[in-house]
Amino acid sequence: MQLNPSEISDLIKKKIENFDLSSEAHTEGTVVSVSDGIVRVHGLSDAMQGEMLEFPGNTFGMALNLERDSVGVVILGSYQHISEGDTVKCTGRILEVPVGEALLGRVVDALGNPIDGKGVIDSSETSPIEKIAPGVIARQSVDQPVQLGLKSIDAMIPVGRGQRELIIGDRQTGKTAIAIDAIINQKGTGIKCIYVAIGQKRSSIANVVRKLEEHGAMEHTIIVAASASESAAMQFIAPYTGCSMGEFFRDRGEDALIIYDDLTKQAWAYRQVSLLLRRPPGREAYPGDVFYLHSRLLERASRINADEVEKLTGGRVKGKTGSLTALPIIETQGGDVSAFVPTNVISITDGQIFLESSLFNSGIRPAVNAGLSVSRVGGAAQTKIIKKLGGGTRLDLAQYRELAAFAQFASDLDESTRKQIERGQRVTELMKQNQYSPMSVAQMSVSLYAANEGFLDGIEVNKVLDFEAALHLYMKSEHSELMERINATGDFSNEIKQDMQTAIENFMKSHSW
Amino acid sequence: MSELATLARPYASAVFKRAKETGSTEQWSERLAFMSAVLNDGDISTLLDNPKVSKQDALGLILDICQEYVDEEGSNFLKLLVHNNRLTLISTIFNLFETYKADHEGYVDVEVTTAYEFSEEAKLNFAATLEKTLSKKIHMNVILDKSLIGGVLVRAGDRVIDRSIRGQLQHMQKTLQ
Numbered sequence: 001m002q003l004n005p006s007e008i009s010d011l012i013k014k015k016i017e018n019f020d021l022s023s024e025a026h027t028e029g030t031v032v033s034v035s036d037g038i039v040r041v042h043g044l045s046d047a048m049q050g051e052m053l054e055f056p057g058n059t060f061g062m063a064l065n066l067e068r069d070s071v072g073v074v075i076l077g078s079y080q081h082i083s084e085g086d087t088v089k090c091t092g093r094i095l096e097v098p099v100g101e102a103l104l105g106r107v108v109d110a111l112g113n114p115i116d117g118k119g120v121i122d123s124s125e126t127s128p129i130e131k132i133a134p135g136v137i138a139r140q141s142v143d144q145p146v147q148l149g150l151k152s153i154d155a156m157i158p159v160g161r162g163q164r165e166l167i168i169g170d171r172q173t174g175k176t177a178i179a180i181d182a183i184i185n186q187k188g189t190g191i192k193c194i195y196v197a198i199g200q201k202r203s204s205i206a207n208v209v210r211k212l213e214e215h216g217a218m219e220h221t222i223i224v225a226a227s228a229s230e231s232a233a234m235q236f237i238a239p240y241t242g243c244s245m246g247e248f249f250r251d252r253g254e255d256a257l258i259i260y261d262d263l264t265k266q267a268w269a270y271r272q273v274s275l276l277l278r279r280p281p282g283r284e285a286y287p288g289d290v291f292y293l294h295s296r297l298l299e300r301a302s303r304i305n306a307d308e309v310e311k312l313t314g315g316r317v318k319g320k321t322g323s324l325t326a327l328p329i330i331e332t333q334g335g336d337v338s339a340f341v342p343t344n345v346i347s348i349t350d351g352q353i354f355l356e357s358s359l360f361n362s363g364i365r366p367a368v369n370a371g372l373s374v375s376r377v378g379g380a381a382q383t384k385i386i387k388k389l390g391g392g393t394r395l396d397l398a399q400y401r402e403l404a405a406f407a408q409f410a411s412d413l414d415e416s417t418r419k420q421i422e423r424g425q426r427v428t429e430l431m432k433q434n435q436y437s438p439m440s441v442a443q444m445s446v447s448l449y450a451a452n453e454g455f456l457d458g459i460e461v462n463k464v465l466d467f468e469a470a471l472h473l474y475m476k477s478e479h480s481e482l483m484e485r486i487n488a489t490g491d492f493s494n495e496i497k498q499d500m501q502t503a504i505e506n507f508m509k510s511h512s513w
Numbered sequence: 514m515s516e517l518a519t520l521a522r523p524y525a526s527a528v529f530k531r532a533k534e535t536g537s538t539e540q541w542s543e544r545l546a547f548m549s550a551v552l553n554d555g556d557i558s559t560l561l562d563n564p565k566v567s568k569q570d571a572l573g574l575i576l577d578i579c580q581e582y583v584d585e586e587g588s589n590f591l592k593l594l595v596h597n598n599r600l601t602l603i604s605t606i607f608n609l610f611e612t613y614k615a616d617h618e619g620y621v622d623v624e625v626t627t628a629y630e631f632s633e634e635a636k637l638n639f640a641a642t643l644e645k646t647l648s649k650k651i652h653m654n655v656i657l658d659k660s661l662i663g664g665v666l667v668r669a670g671d672r673v674i675d676r677s678i679r680g681q682l683q684h685m686q687k688t689l690q
Binding site for chain 2: 012027029046058
């Protein structure tokens with residue numbers, strides 16, 4: 001962004017006008033020691049927990065340990081220039097970040113500073129990063145869906161607005177891919193997305209940004225990046241930063257989706273900070289409050305009722321509920337879900353999408369393990385038509401899993417078992433989906449209907465996806481009105497059923513796959 | 514510094530309690546000031562750090578130096594410090610003692626930095642205002658510092674009230690960045 005000279009002087013004039021000349025009373029302390037980003041400060045007798053402290057050189061820190069004679073502070077950013085004896089000032093504010101619409105389409109660091117080279121972010125509003133989650137009275141149950149655009153997930157593990165659904169799996173199982181598809185699929189739905197990248201390579205973050213830009217999904221997305229090269233403190237606060245940005249939309253009666261990629265690394269960063277602050281280590285050397293670290297974060301993802309929205313907006317928004325849906329990601333080591341952090345987050349969230357490397361390697365992508373994945377509240381939010389048609393999918397796959405071991409004796413099996421195995425194989429095949437190609441509700445319904453009604457049974461397993469692609473193309477060109485109707489209402493009436501049946505029957509006659 | 518305070522706290526509070534009992538806080542304050550001055554002296558501290566000098570010799574030396582200023586209890590205190598190997602804490606103990614004393618007597622030490630010298634009257638006025646603001650009696654110590662350009666900078670313990678031109682310029686610099 002280019003600033004012309006008049007703009008600059010105007011800016012300065014405005015700032016001087018608003019400049020507060022009142023005497024500055026504050027509390028000061030002196031730096032006693034600096035080590036690995038942790039500073040001990042003597043003095044600061046009235047510092048608050050989580051308060052922003054100002055160091056020389058426009059550097060800020062966050063007070064984390066308040067002890068009798070000293071305050072333990074983590075430096076947010078570089079700490080090389082801070083030395084013993086430096087003066088530290090209290091700011092009287094809990095750590096705050098900018099929030100608002102202006103952040104959409106931008107990449108920011110954990111403090112909300114832009115890092116995408118697109119100039120200053122014009123947002124006057126700020127919000128503290130640590131807030132108490134909405135209370136019981138303010139909440140409403142989850143009953144609207146968030147379409148992730150992935151057949152296997154929307155059909156079997158539905159996610160509702162305000163839900164917390166964990167994406168868990170080993171490295172290289174497509175966790176981020178699901179998240180990115182989810183963001184892309186929110187285009188045009190009004191759901192704002194926040195992608196929080198914690199401890200990732202900068203190149204991976206750049207890739208995500210590029211992919212989102214390619215698919216036109218950056219306009220409704222904020223990316224909060226605390227890459228691996230940033231200090232542990234920044235990685236630790238990044239999820240809270242993103243959450244505050246999401247809450248801005250929730251509290252205005254809008255819907256937002258936040259992805260924490262991933263919380264394992266945040267727990268590592270917090271462990272580092274805690275150990276350096278000399279807090280006693282517990283299991284796996286995590287501090288005692290690592291559960292609270294994640295529970296207080298995920299509890300903020302919620303759906304709030306219209307009354308609360310009205311109260312929070314001062315009456316400007318009426319009759320609209322707000323929601324913040326969270327998709328935290330946890331990386332397991334060797335599929336071990338019983339490690340400390342995975343069990344914690346599994347117990348906090350409203351269900352999990354379990355990804356397996358064996359499935360991924362055998363070509364089933366998204367590598368969702370349908371048996372272990374659950375959604376505890378999403379069922380109530382699922383689109384009616386998907387709920388109706390997808391119900392059978394889960395059953396087909398469950399039966400198939402039981403019988404899959406016998407698949408090699410196909411010739412010796414009775415008719416019904418063989419049929420079940422064949423159905424299972426086809427449904428498994430149908431659940432595969434390419435990356436960056438989320439599907440609409442209508443497309444999913446058609447695919448699921450075809451599977452349920454046995455249209456796939458006569459098709460070779462390796463042709464199933466071709467069949468599906470051709471079917472979608474056909475439906476789009478010949479029955480676009482029907483598809484639009486399904487997308488608009490999401491209902492499954494007899495009439496729609498009849499129309500789909502005839503359409504697919506007509507398509508079957510063409511043999512064009 | 515913080516760890517030293519933790520170690521020094523029991524000594525300081527013990528000394529203060531004893532001083533209060535005997536009603537000799539002023540004397541103790543002087544004693545501790547003298548001791549800390551002696552022990553902070555470069556030569557003395559080098560000597561004490563020398564492993565060849567035994568505890569007894571060191572104690573004898575210090576007691577000799579402090580003789581005139583230190584009474585029975587004072588020398589007992591010094592012996593205790595030597596015995597526990599805590600001689601180096603003496604200045605921290607002195608500082609803590611002074612805080613306890615100030616707390617007890619209900620005043621704060623205030624350091625006022627000004628750009629221009631106060632007139633006596635202005636000084637009294639200012640002291641009265643400060644006492645009201647801090648709601649405590651104050652012991653004012655005025656320092657002259659031209660680099661403030663104008664105004665005053667008040668420092669009372671951790672609290673800093675910056676009404677200097679320099680402070681405002683710095684604040685403005687930050688805002689305009």
